[in-house]
Amino acid sequence: MKLVIERAALLKSLGHVQSVVERRNTIPILSNVRIDAAKGKLSLHATDMDIEIAETTVADVGKAGATTAPAHTFYEIVRKLPEGSQVEISSSGDGGQVTLSAARSRFNLACLPVDDFPAMAGGELTHSFSFGAADLRALIDRTKFAISTEETRYYLNGIYLHAAKSDGGAVIRAVATDGHRLARVEAPLPQGAAGMPGVIVPRKTVAELRRLIEEADGDISISLSDAKIKFAFDNLVLTSKLIDGTFPDYERVIPAGNDKVMEADRKAMFDAVDRVSAISTEKSRSIKMACDKGTVTLSASSPEAGSAIEEIEASYGAGQLEIGFNSRYLLDILQQIEGDAARFSMSDAASPTIIRDVADASAVYVLMPMRV
Amino acid sequence: MPIRLLPPNLVNQIAAGEVVERPASVVKELIENAIDAGATRIDVVLNDGGKSLIAVTDNGSGMSSRDLEMAVERHATSKLPEDHLDDVGFLGFRGEALPSIGSVARLGITSRTADAESAWHMMVAGGEKKGPVPAPHPRGTRVEVRDLFFATPARLKFLKTSQTELAYAADAVERHAMAHPGISFTLSADGKSRLNLSAGLLQGDLFDAHLERLSAILGKEFGANAVPVAAERDGFKLYGYVGLPTLNRANAMAQYLFVNGRPVKDRLLHGAVRAAYQDFLAPNRHPYVAIFLDVPRREVDVNVHPAKAEVRFRDAGLVRGLIIGAIRHALAEAGHRASTTVAGAALGALRPGGGGASRPLFAPRAAQAFGAAVAMQAPLEGVAEEAALFQAEPSAAPSAPELPAADFPLGVARAQVHETYVVAQTADGIVIVDQHAAHERILYERMKDAMGGEGVKRQILLIPEVVELGEAPAERLLARAGELADLGLVVEAFGSGTVAVREVPALIGDGDVAGLVRDLADELAAWDETLSLKDRLGDICGTLACHTSIRAGRRLNPAEMNALLRQMESTPHAGQCNHGRPTYVELKLSDIERLFGRK
Numbered sequence: 001m002k003l004v005i006e007r008a009a010l011l012k013s014l015g016h017v018q019s020v021v022e023r024r025n026t027i028p029i030l031s032n033v034r035i036d037a038a039k040g041k042l043s044l045h046a047t048d049m050d051i052e053i054a055e056t057t058v059a060d061v062g063k064a065g066a067t068t069a070p071a072h073t074f075y076e077i078v079r080k081l082p083e084g085s086q087v088e089i090s091s092s093g094d095g096g097q098v099t100l101s102a103a104r105s106r107f108n109l110a111c112l113p114v115d116d117f118p119a120m121a122g123g124e125l126t127h128s129f130s131f132g133a134a135d136l137r138a139l140i141d142r143t144k145f146a147i148s149t150e151e152t153r154y155y156l157n158g159i160y161l162h163a164a165k166s167d168g169g170a171v172i173r174a175v176a177t178d179g180h181r182l183a184r185v186e187a188p189l190p191q192g193a194a195g196m197p198g199v200i201v202p203r204k205t206v207a208e209l210r211r212l213i214e215e216a217d218g219d220i221s222i223s224l225s226d227a228k229i230k231f232a233f234d235n236l237v238l239t240s241k242l243i244d245g246t247f248p249d250y251e252r253v254i255p256a257g258n259d260k261v262m263e264a265d266r267k268a269m270f271d272a273v274d275r276v277s278a279i280s281t282e283k284s285r286s287i288k289m290a291c292d293k294g295t296v297t298l299s300a301s302s303p304e305a306g307s308a309i310e311e312i313e314a315s316y317g318a319g320q321l322e323i324g325f326n327s328r329y330l331l332d333i334l335q336q337i338e339g340d341a342a343r344f345s346m347s348d349a350a351s352p353t354i355i356r357d358v359a360d361a362s363a364v365y366v367l368m369p370m371r372v
Numbered sequence: 373m374p375i376r377l378l379p380p381n382l383v384n385q386i387a388a389g390e391v392v393e394r395p396a397s398v399v400k401e402l403i404e405n406a407i408d409a410g411a412t413r414i415d416v417v418l419n420d421g422g423k424s425l426i427a428v429t430d431n432g433s434g435m436s437s438r439d440l441e442m443a444v445e446r447h448a449t450s451k452l453p454e455d456h457l458d459d460v461g462f463l464g465f466r467g468e469a470l471p472s473i474g475s476v477a478r479l480g481i482t483s484r485t486a487d488a489e490s491a492w493h494m495m496v497a498g499g500e501k502k503g504p505v506p507a508p509h510p511r512g513t514r515v516e517v518r519d520l521f522f523a524t525p526a527r528l529k530f531l532k533t534s535q536t537e538l539a540y541a542a543d544a545v546e547r548h549a550m551a552h553p554g555i556s557f558t559l560s561a562d563g564k565s566r567l568n569l570s571a572g573l574l575q576g577d578l579f580d581a582h583l584e585r586l587s588a589i590l591g592k593e594f595g596a597n598a599v600p601v602a603a604e605r606d607g608f609k610l611y612g613y614v615g616l617p618t619l620n621r622a623n624a625m626a627q628y629l630f631v632n633g634r635p636v637k638d639r640l641l642h643g644a645v646r647a648a649y650q651d652f653l654a655p656n657r658h659p660y661v662a663i664f665l666d667v668p669r670r671e672v673d674v675n676v677h678p679a680k681a682e683v684r685f686r687d688a689g690l691v692r693g694l695i696i697g698a699i700r701h702a703l704a705e706a707g708h709r710a711s712t713t714v715a716g717a718a719l720g721a722l723r724p725g726g727g728g729a730s731r732p733l734f735a736p737r738a739a740q741a742f743g744a745a746v747a748m749q750a751p752l753e754g755v756a757e758e759a760a761l762f763q764a765e766p767s768a769a770p771s772a773p774e775l776p777a778a779d780f781p782l783g784v785a786r787a788q789v790h791e792t793y794v795v796a797q798t799a800d801g802i803v804i805v806d807q808h809a810a811h812e813r814i815l816y817e818r819m820k821d822a823m824g825g826e827g828v829k830r831q832i833l834l835i836p837e838v839v840e841l842g843e844a845p846a847e848r849l850l851a852r853a854g855e856l857a858d859l860g861l862v863v864e865a866f867g868s869g870t871v872a873v874r875e876v877p878a879l880i881g882d883g884d885v886a887g888l889v890r891d892l893a894d895e896l897a898a899w900d901e902t903l904s905l906k907d908r909l910g911d912i913c914g915t916l917a918c919h920t921s922i923r924a925g926r927r928l929n930p931a932e933m934n935a936l937l938r939q940m941e942s943t944p945h946a947g948q949c950n951h952g953r954p955t956y957v958e959l960k961l962s963d964i965e966r967l968f969g970r971k
Contacts, residue, residue, distance in 0.1 A: 148882055149882055150882045150883060150884055151884075152884045152886055152887060153837075153886075177834065177835065178882050179833050179834055179835045179837065179882070180831055180833065180834055180882065181834065182834055248835055250835075253834050253835055286829050286878065303822045303825060303826065304818075304822070324829075326831060326878060350832055352834055366834060367834075368831065368832045368833060368834040369832055370829055370830065370831050370832065370878055371829065371830040371831075371832065371875065372829050
């Protein structure tokens with residue numbers, strides 16, 4: 001194998017694939033990235049057995065071939081090569097070593113046989129559709145904060161993606177919850193997604209995907225079955241296994257009859273919660289929210305640091321209500337709201353509270369109060 | 373085959389299967405008889421770990437020839453005068469021991485009452501009785517058991533080595549000796565004396581005699597590091613001694629419970645002791661405890677176990693509360709005492725030719741090896757010297773505002789060494805404080821205080837966690853729901869054998885709730901205690917305390933050091949860290965003088 005490629009192109013491509021490679025591995029081949037050169041193209045593959053990322057770039061291929069090299073070392077080297085240099089990659093005849101040279105630098109890396117590199121098991125992807133990159137970013141961004149990190153409830157360790165009916169229209173919905181709060185965001189159902197199975201996309205996949213689509217602007221083509229999901233765009237393909245579990249019936253925990261409605265300026269509320277919670281030194285950072293005619297009073301106290309109180313204007317007409325929250329959860333949700341105003345629909349101090357963006361009906365957040 | 377009544381000897385052998393398990397059980401039964409007979413001196417002789425001979429001699433009331441004949445009959449006893457099983461005032465009462473032993477071994481009893489003209493001797497071998505015949509013997513009873521299990525060879529095969537059987541038998545003697553400091557005990561095995569405990573000086577305080585007896589058995593360290601416990605509630609009287617947390621061991625062997633003078637092995641005790649020591653010991657370390665419980669006879673059922681190793685309380689909750697409360701109270705009062713073993717170990721390490729002598733021999737070699745392996749990075753010379761200068765200056769004795777050392781138990785800070793330890797001078801010695809451990813403990817106690825004051829904050833769950841436990845565990849857990857709610861965990865019944873967790877302590881956050889609930893259910897089954905929730909909260913507080921406390925390596929100025937000492941004095945349990953290690957060591961001036969050979 002022999003090829004020449006511009007450093008910037010190689011670095012970008014390597015940067016995309018290498019982050020899926022775990023720092024520590026018990027199977028040596030998983031530390032490596034697979035390098036294929038053929039017909040004027042260089043393609044790189046990396047996997048952790050659950051997620052596979054592949055990217056193809058244009059390169060000047062002298063001799064076709066394939067090998068694998070340690071991903072993190074490879075990436076570090078390319079990162080440190082001088083800008084604008086041409087990198088030559090060649091492998092020895094027996095495939096035992098790969099040589100990297102650029103300008104006056106020369107690196108020899110030990111390789112592992114390309115045949116050992118695991119390929120993700122096949123399986124038919126039953127549904128395919130394309131989805132706008134911006135829409136996908138919006139779905140992920142507004143739900144991923146609520147993904148659980150608790151391993152025993154593995155079925156909560158991801159975003160639940162499924163087709164649903166909402167106000168008569170067909171939508172695709174992303175839902176995430178950790179048992180304390182829940183985020184539900186929807187977008188119009190794309191063509192071809194009708195009848196898709198509900199799937200749980202693992203947390204690591206969500207993070208990798210979000211990083212990769214940061215700059216994407218076209219459509220992302222998504223194919224999925226009940227075991228795997230594939231995202232393809234530009235020259236990149238990310239394939240991931242799905243969480244094999246049943247997502248809880250989340251509709252049941254979103255209350256319908258919360259009639260105590262309060263609306264407040266999002267920014268003012270966020271800042272006030274942020275300020276008041278500074279006093280709360282404990283790990284749970286609890287905060288009290290007292291609603292009364294036209295005002296909301298936020299307060300926190302701690303036996304060591306003292307107490308804090310802040311009043312903000314709000315439109316509220318129902319009877320007096322005092323309710324406690326974990327301030328971090330509250331801030332997480334307020335941060336997701338892009339509009340100017342947030343609407344809180346409450347029932348009492350021990351029932352779930354619904355928080356929405358007044359200007360945007362596509363996202364619903366549910367937060368369980370704390371007893372303080 | 374028609375159903376028939378079994379011959380008496382077979383019945384006795386069956387009973388022996390339960391009562392006489394090994395030589396130690398014979399020793400136990402005979403000692404209990406001796407104690408019940410009011411003996412003040414009990415001598416035990418064992419050969420081959422009791423396999424060939426067990427002889428127990430006492431100076432108790434003795435038996436007449438008629439009693440002697442009755443004694444070896446089944447279900448014959450003098451200890452149930454009222455024919456009521458709920459009012460048992462003696463250690464024995466089943467009337468099974470002697471006939472059971474007689475059915476499986478060669479039993480010889482010689483006994484004489486105070487007013488009898490001569491002693492009488494009776495033999496039972498494999499169930500066949502001979503006697504009684506007159507024999508010479510002073511007042512009291514001597515029971516000899518030879519060739520144990522000769523009549524039941526199967527049982528004989530199950531015996532362990534003589535050494536092991538001897539250890540079990542010695543344990544039985546020790547347990548009774550602990551409960552009865554007023555009785556002299558001797559134990560000799562194969563002609564060698566193994567135990568010689570003279571009766572405590574009963575004219576002194578009962579507590580003194582007790583502690584003397586306990587430390588003779590549990591070791592001098594226990595004597596030096598035990599705190600007395602005493603509590604009384606509703607006619608239940610608890611007394612005894614518990615070890616300081618800094619005196620701990622890797623197993624729970626050194627925990628003894630006596631109910632009405634009867635040594636019992638009860639899971640209730642271990643659970644209660646764990647709960648009482650929870651804040652002071654790492655989960656894998658166990659304290660030394662010897663607790664005596666005097667219970668109104670009608671409140672306890674001793675007839676639940678053939679060897680009476682277990683008892684049942686009518687109100688187990690009361691007993692548990694009493695034990696936990698009394699131990700906690702005793703430890704709180706002793707909060708500042710770290711065990712003398714710590715100071716002792718420190719002195720031992722210092723003394724030339726003592727335990728520490730091996731260290732200087734080792735040190736140079738270790739240092740060389742270390743240097744060769746690691747010293748790859750040479751320091752920049754000038755800078756290193758400057759750094760040394762910089763360090764030398766502040767660690768010299770600080771010119772603290774001169775406070776009189778005598779006013780404070782932990783004295784006045786004189787210096788900080790290695791930026792890790794504070795050295796303080798007290799009225800009669802010096803105190804070395806581990807600054808990190810001490811500060812961590814102070815913060816931990818403060819956090820616990822705060823939690824106790826305003827209650828545990830609870831996060832209500834959006835999706836209740838449903839945990840399947842099984843019928844009995846779920847019931848046990850739900851029975852303690854109130855206590856769990858106080859700790860922040862709200863559980864409800866959810867169909868048969870299943871509980872739903874509605875609220876969790878906010879501190880736990882997004883943790884493994886199902887695992888926690890299962891642990892709690894297991895603990896309720898094993899010890900009747902809900903330790904893991906407290907453990908979990910304690911762990912989180914401990915971690916927080918660890919992260920927010922000053923670390924080793926932080927330089928403290930004299931005012932800070934003194935403030936730390938004053939806070940330690942005002943904080944309960946400041947003498948040990950959360951894992952039972954001491955936070956400070958005190959060396960008395962007399963100890964130091966000894967080191968230099970001045971005394």
